[in-house]
Amino acid sequence: MSAAAIRGAAIVGIGESRLGRVPGMTALELQREAAEAALADAGLSFADVDGLLTTPVRTESWAMPCGMVAQEFGLRPRYIATLDVAGASGCSMVMHAAMAVATGQASVVLCVAGQPGLSHRGRDSMVKTLAGAGWAHPDLEAPYGPLVPTLYALVAQRHMQEYGTTAEQLAEVAVAMRGWAAMNPNAQKREPISVADVLASPMVTSPLHVLDCALVSDGAVAVVVTGKDHARDLKQRSVLPLGAGSGFSHGYIGEYEALTSTAAADAGREAFRQAGVTPADIDMAQLYDCFTITVIVELEDLGFCAKGEGGAFVQGGRIGPGGALPVTTHGGLLSAGHPGLAGGMFHVVEAVRQLRSDAGARQVADAELAFVHGNGGIIGLHCSLVLGRS
Helix, strand or coil, X not given: CCHHHHCCEEEEEEEECCCECCCCCCHHHHHHHHHHHHHHHHCCCHHHCCEEEECCCCCCCCCCHHHHHHHHHCXXXXXXXXXXXXXXXXXXXXXXXXXXXXXXXXCEEEEEEEEEHHHHHCHHHHHHHHHCCCCCCCCCCHHHCCCHHHHHHHHHHHHHHXXXXXXXXXXXXXXXXXXXXXXXXXXXXXXCCCHHHHHHCCEEECCEEHHHECCCCEEEEEEEEEEHHHHCCCCCCCEEEEEEEEEECCCCHHHCCCCCCCCHHHHHHHHHHHHCCCHHHCCEEEECXXXXXXXXXXXXXXXXXXXXXXXXXXXXXXXXXXXXXCECCCCHHHHHCCCHHHHHHHHHHHHHHHHCCCCHHHCXXXXXXXXXXXXXXXXXXXXXXXXXXX
């Protein structure tokens, strides 16, 4: 995708459902709550929507997720698709929506995703469901029963061996995310935690403790994308996609030799190139944080610090409130909430909120450029966005 194509689009509306434990709500009801909020934010209605992007839902047995959502909302879109780039789906939906607008396939694209991951199945059941979703190699990994945290723990173990990264440095990421979540009224977990609390939490799979791992949540999120010209007539100050990039390295973690380096480097490089900026220009980085190690590796691969220096980089509250590089300022998957494939879209919404100066107590001063990154699979799929104020 060319820089000119993505620069013709604008994000004009954002919306979230209630997040955490929201009993009695189906996936469609949660998505409707988020979609209505996003459209109201933009000053639009479902009648204005002619494009729809969504993701698969793990709590339902839908054969065609985008069709089910379109039917629920009463839409007859001329552009419609279900995207599954795992945790990178949020960024990818915005990228595809921008392309649809740029090529005339649609004029107003609603991107929406979410599910009741916590209430529908419960935390343990949902974790088990995710473990059976095909993340592990069916012959060489799955028969041994690894959970998703087990597969990410391989990355952490290797990073520790190669670069001397410590459990305390991993814990710094969790503490920073909780610090941001404490200022987010919609976050699932807002109670302060310390490095000692993270290390004292139960071990899930060495070296990852419970507080090193993402939450399981109910929730949904939505973003509305249209053309820049149309955006000028709408109620909100728009946020502009300035660059986007994708990257892929492997399907199964056991087939990948470079465990401490990811295709985030490819995605980020392209997004920065299109935007004509560098990591040094970024005011905040909304990085996918399914596990604490993920943030450390992403910081390195995206160029915010050198390879092997991520552990030291996050020390001393550097990525938390008041730090030099604000990272994942809504609290992320580790503390704000993680309703499956929708999780990465919350990072997009937070970037938009920050760039509109609507983030309240957690507002980053003078924020003009945001970097958003989604990680999918077991560090195999990546999508990056650079967003700017209009």
